[in-house]
Amino acid sequence: MAAESGVAAEACVGQVVLPGDLLLLPAHPDEDGERLRLGTGTAPRGRLLCGPGLRRCGAGLLVTKCGLLRHRQAGSGPAAGGVYWVDSQQKRYVPVKGDHVIGIVTAKAGDVFKLDVGGSEQASLSYLAFEGATKRNRPNVQVGDLIYGQFLVANKDMEPEMVCIDSNGRSTGMGIIGQDGFLFKVSLGLIRKLLAPKCEIIQELSQLYPFELVLGMNGRIWVKAKTVQQTLIIVNILEACEYMTAEQRKQALAKLSGN
Amino acid sequence: MKATPLSNCERRFLLRAIEERKRLDGRQCYDYRNVRISFGVDYGCCIVELGKTRVLAQVSCELVPPKANRPTEGILFFNLELSPMAAPGFEPGRQTELLVRVNRLIERCLRNSKCIDTESLCVVAGEKVWQIRLDLHLLNHDGNIVDAASIAGIVALCHFRRPDVSVQGEEVTVYTPEERDPVPLSIHHMPICVSFAFFHQGTYLLVDPSEREERVMDGVLVIAMNKHQEICTIQSSGGIMLVKDQVLRCSKITAVKVAEMTELIQKALENDQKARKEGGKFGFAESIPNQKITAFKMESAAVDTNNLEEQAEEIITKADPPAEVFTNPILHTPGTAQIGEGIENSWGELEESEREEVVEEEDESEAAGFEDQKMETEETSTVEKTKNEPIVLSDSEEEEVVILEPQEPPKRTRTQTSSKQENTSKKTFNKRRRKKRAAY
Numbered sequence: 001m002a003a004e005s006g007v008a009a010e011a012c013v014g015q016v017v018l019p020g021d022l023l024l025l026p027a028h029p030d031e032d033g034e035r036l037r038l039g040t041g042t043a044p045r046g047r048l049l050c051g052p053g054l055r056r057c058g059a060g061l062l063v064t065k066c067g068l069l070r071h072r073q074a075g076s077g078p079a080a081g082g083v084y085w086v087d088s089q090q091k092r093y094v095p096v097k098g099d100h101v102i103g104i105v106t107a108k109a110g111d112v113f114k115l116d117v118g119g120s121e122q123a124s125l126s127y128l129a130f131e132g133a134t135k136r137n138r139p140n141v142q143v144g145d146l147i148y149g150q151f152l153v154a155n156k157d158m159e160p161e162m163v164c165i166d167s168n169g170r171s172t173g174m175g176i177i178g179q180d181g182f183l184f185k186v187s188l189g190l191i192r193k194l195l196a197p198k199c200e201i202i203q204e205l206s207q208l209y210p211f212e213l214v215l216g217m218n219g220r221i222w223v224k225a226k227t228v229q230q231t232l233i234i235v236n237i238l239e240a241c242e243y244m245t246a247e248q249r250k251q252a253l254a255k256l257s258g259n
Numbered sequence: 260m261k262a263t264p265l266s267n268c269e270r271r272f273l274l275r276a277i278e279e280r281k282r283l284d285g286r287q288c289y290d291y292r293n294v295r296i297s298f299g300v301d302y303g304c305c306i307v308e309l310g311k312t313r314v315l316a317q318v319s320c321e322l323v324p325p326k327a328n329r330p331t332e333g334i335l336f337f338n339l340e341l342s343p344m345a346a347p348g349f350e351p352g353r354q355t356e357l358l359v360r361v362n363r364l365i366e367r368c369l370r371n372s373k374c375i376d377t378e379s380l381c382v383v384a385g386e387k388v389w390q391i392r393l394d395l396h397l398l399n400h401d402g403n404i405v406d407a408a409s410i411a412g413i414v415a416l417c418h419f420r421r422p423d424v425s426v427q428g429e430e431v432t433v434y435t436p437e438e439r440d441p442v443p444l445s446i447h448h449m450p451i452c453v454s455f456a457f458f459h460q461g462t463y464l465l466v467d468p469s470e471r472e473e474r475v476m477d478g479v480l481v482i483a484m485n486k487h488q489e490i491c492t493i494q495s496s497g498g499i500m501l502v503k504d505q506v507l508r509c510s511k512i513t514a515v516k517v518a519e520m521t522e523l524i525q526k527a528l529e530n531d532q533k534a535r536k537e538g539g540k541f542g543f544a545e546s547i548p549n550q551k552i553t554a555f556k557m558e559s560a561a562v563d564t565n566n567l568e569e570q571a572e573e574i575i576t577k578a579d580p581p582a583e584v585f586t587n588p589i590l591h592t593p594g595t596a597q598i599g600e601g602i603e604n605s606w607g608e609l610e611e612s613e614r615e616e617v618v619e620e621e622d623e624s625e626a627a628g629f630e631d632q633k634m635e636t637e638e639t640s641t642v643e644k645t646k647n648e649p650i651v652l653s654d655s656e657e658e659e660v661v662i663l664e665p666q667e668p669p670k671r672t673r674t675q676t677s678s679k680q681e682n683t684s685k686k687t688f689n690k691r692r693r694k695k696r697a698a699y
Contacts, residue, residue, distance in 0.1 A: 104266045116264055144267035182272040222268070228276045232283065 006060050009084060013071045017086060021063040023054075051085025052096075065090075090188045093118040093218035095154035102177065102216030103162060105145045113141055115149075118185075118218040121159050125149060129163035131171035139176065146177040146222060148214055177214055181224030182231050188219050190242050201241055204253050205234060262348030265474045273475045277458050283471060284310075289512055291467045294520065296414055296527040297546035302441065303419030306543065307411040310469065311401035314408050316415035317394045320422075322433070325381070325388040333380020333388045337366050339395040339408055346400040346470075357404075364405050364494060365395065368450050368483040369412055372491035376445040382424050382431060389421060391444065402469035405481055409452035414524055417446055418531070450491040451520050452483040453513040457499050464505070466512060480506070482513045486521040 006022035017023070025048065050056055053065035063069075067088030093101075095117060103115030103123060113125045125147065130139045141147070153161040164174040194201060194215055202213070211225040211234055221238060225231040233256065241249060273283070280288060292310030299305065303318030325332060339362050341349045349355075369375070380389040393415060395408050420441030423434045456468035456476040465472060468479070478497020484490050490510065495501060534541045 104264050106264050116261075118263070142267065144264065144270070146266050146268055177268070179268055179271065181268055183266055183269050228272070228279050228281055231272070232276065232281060232285070235283070236285065 009061060009069070010071070012069045015069060016066065017063045017069045018066045019064050022057070022060050023063065023069070023084070024060040049083040051083050053086025053088055054084055087189070091219060093188060095119045095121075095123065095151055095160040096217075097151050097154045099154070099217040100148065100150045100174070101162075101218040102183070102214060102220040102222060103147045103149065105141055105143050105147060108141070108143060113147075115147060115162060117160065117162075118220065119160065123151070123160040123162045125162045125164070129165055130175060131165050131169065141176060146183060147175070148177055148216065149174050177222055178224065181212065181222050182235055183220055183222045184235055184239065185219050186221060186239060187242060188217070190238075191215055191217060191219055191221070194238075200246065201238075201249065204250070205237065208253060208257055209234070262346065269471070270475050273471060274458065277463050277465065277472075280463075282465065283469065286467075288464065289466045291516060291519075292469075294410065294523060296410070296524065297543060298418060298527075298531045298541065300542035303415050305411060305415045305418055306398075306547065307407050307414060309403060309407040309410070309467070311399055312403060312407045313398040314404070314411040315396045315398055316408075316411035318415045318419040319392050319394075320419075321390045321392070322382065322387050323390045324386060330385040331381045331388075332377040334390040335370055335375060335377065336390060336392040337369060337395075337412070338362070338393070339365055339397070341397045341400070341404075344399070345397040349400070360496060361404055361408060364452065364481060364483075364492065365408055365412060367492045367494075368409050368452055369393070369416075372448075372450045372483065372485070374413070374446055374448050374450055374485070374491075375416060376447060379445040383426060387431060391416075391419075391421075400470060402471070402473050403454050403467050405452050406454050406467065409450070409483065410520065410524070413446075413449045413451065414527070416444055417449065417524070417528055419444055448485040448487060448489070449521055449524065450483045450485045451517050452481050452492070453516050455480045455482070455509050455512075457497070457501075461499050461501060461505065464509070466516065480509055482510055484510070484513045484517045486518055488514050
């Protein structure tokens with residue numbers, strides 16, 4: 001393989017990177033005794049987090065998805081070094097451990113439910129993985145129901161497994177999603193935008209009508225408002241948010257709230 | 260791959276919405292989605308987009324010996340394929356019931372209606388006839404494959420040109436397109452299919468069902484009709500029981516829809532013909548817009564965006580130069596200022612085709628444009644008016660006195676016009692178009 005000259009990772013932040021690009025991590029001067037210096041041939045350890053779209057490779061990071069490179073300083077202290085990740089546009093979901101997703105129950109096979117999460121494989125969910133579920137007290141799950149849960153196991157070699165409780169046994173909002181409301185699909189980038197803290201879109205929408213909203217990292221959103229019309233409006237706005245600028249959205253919402 | 264299953268809550272919601280006569284994209288019960296027809300460089304190649312459903316049609320011809328029992332007629336061959344890129348549930352090489360049904364419908368619609376004159380395809384009786392082959396590929400499945408495929412099929416057949424042939428005694432000469440202009444097929448009429456989806460045991464009916472609606476429907480009725488109101492094919496599937504007057508009502512609706520669709524097709528064919536004759540650019544590279552994931556652009560249900568590029572070019576060349584920007588507002592009283600002069604209300608003159616709305620809800624965008632117009636009416640003016648002339652205030656409803664903070668809003672509107680070129684947002688571009696029209 002021809003030796004590729006890597007580019008310094010810091011120089012590429014905010015620019016488009018393509019799969020196959022090699023990003024060299026800066027070698028820190030040895031001021032702080034706790035910082036690890038990059039040795040020749042040894043992979044950097046510890047302090048630097050490698051986010052989605054990047055993979056560690058030798059002396060640097062190998063880009064595996066095309067998109068914009070982002071970086072965030074984690075702050076001072078022993079865990080400094082920050083995070084690098086690639087912001088990419090994607091609609092097809094790949095299960096990742098720890099992600100909270102909305103799944104549709106497709107089959108009940110004995111003790112286990114099979115869920116469709118939009119990935120290549122169906123995820124399995126044990127009936128005991130609900131809060132307060134015992135062998136006698138089974139959860140009431142039918143085929144076609146919606147479940148909000150998180151991935152316990154998700155890698156490319158095994159079938160993904162989901163649970164609806166966290167490590168302490170509490171549900172923290174996960175479980176079967178109610179009967180009404182509507183489910184629709186958007187791109188993964190929009191979901192991440194909506195999940196950001198203090199998301200403007202959600203704040204503006206909440207001024208309109210009261211509604212319930214569940215966001216799954218697999219691109220699925222469940223919305224429920226008081227009437228069908230209100231639900232449809234929220235669905236259409238969220239789908240359109242993908243393409244609208246902030247001004248256009250404000251105008252659209254202003255018109256609606258004026259109604 | 261398996262298709263994504265339909266969850267119970269989606270099904271319940273859709274049925275409830277239909278009971279309240281609401282559709283997901285805001286259409287009315289009898290509304291069609293946007294139809295866009297674009298032609299390729301070759302004759303007989305076209306892509307039809309019905310909302311997000313896309314079908315590619317290609318017609319080709321070949322000289323073959325005729326069938327034994329019909330020695331003087333040409334041969335027609337129709338084939339529709341569901342490409343795996345259309346939906347996750349489609350697999351190549353698997354004959355699903357949907358595929359068989361759609362193929363049969365298209366065949367009956369185009370072959371049994373005798374819309375193509377097969378006698379004219381005969382070259383030498385009993386020996387050589389033209390075989391016309393229509394291939395349809397479904398590129399994206401968002402519901403109502405039958406309608407999109409039938410439109411694509413008939414448009415491609417009308418667009419197609421076969422090589423010219425001359426027979427002298429025993430000799431048959433087939434001319435290349437360079438030697439003699441290719442000849443169009445002889446088409447008597449244009450049958451178009453219209454689908455009706457039924458819900459709640461036939462109580463509610465929707466025209467042009469989208470993919471979600473198709474999943475919850477009880478059954479579907481397809482009527483193929485031409486603009487002379489002759490029914491070419493009628494088929495009901497799904498096992499619904501239909502009453503006589505329901506079928507009659509559907510056929511009346513079909514007549515209306517087919518008339519509109521035929522007009523659209525004629526216009527599209529004419530535009531393409533004109534573009535080719537005048538040496539303008541034609542083909543998919545011109546007519547299918549660039550779709551970038553970073554571009555802020557969205558289609559809405561209420562807009563006819565057929566041949567938008569041509570219309571846009573026309574409008575831009577005919578438009579007046581952009582209005583002068585007045586940098587100093589006239590201060591009437593502290594806190595109240597006016598920039599430029601007001602003008603006549605030209606809202607009613609706006610044609611449907613130019614109103615490109617970004618948000619799907621019609622009301623939202625109308626009012627969004629409304630607000631924008633309100634802010635910008637103050638700014639537009641005819642070219643040579645100066646500040647010192649008496650200010651003509653039109654009695655348009657949109658004009659209101661805009662209370663401005665000194666200096667700030669003028670800056671905002673100014674930057675909008677000056678950054679026209681950089682702004683990639685199509686919506687603001689269209690708003691500027693509207694503004695230009697308002698300046699007439």
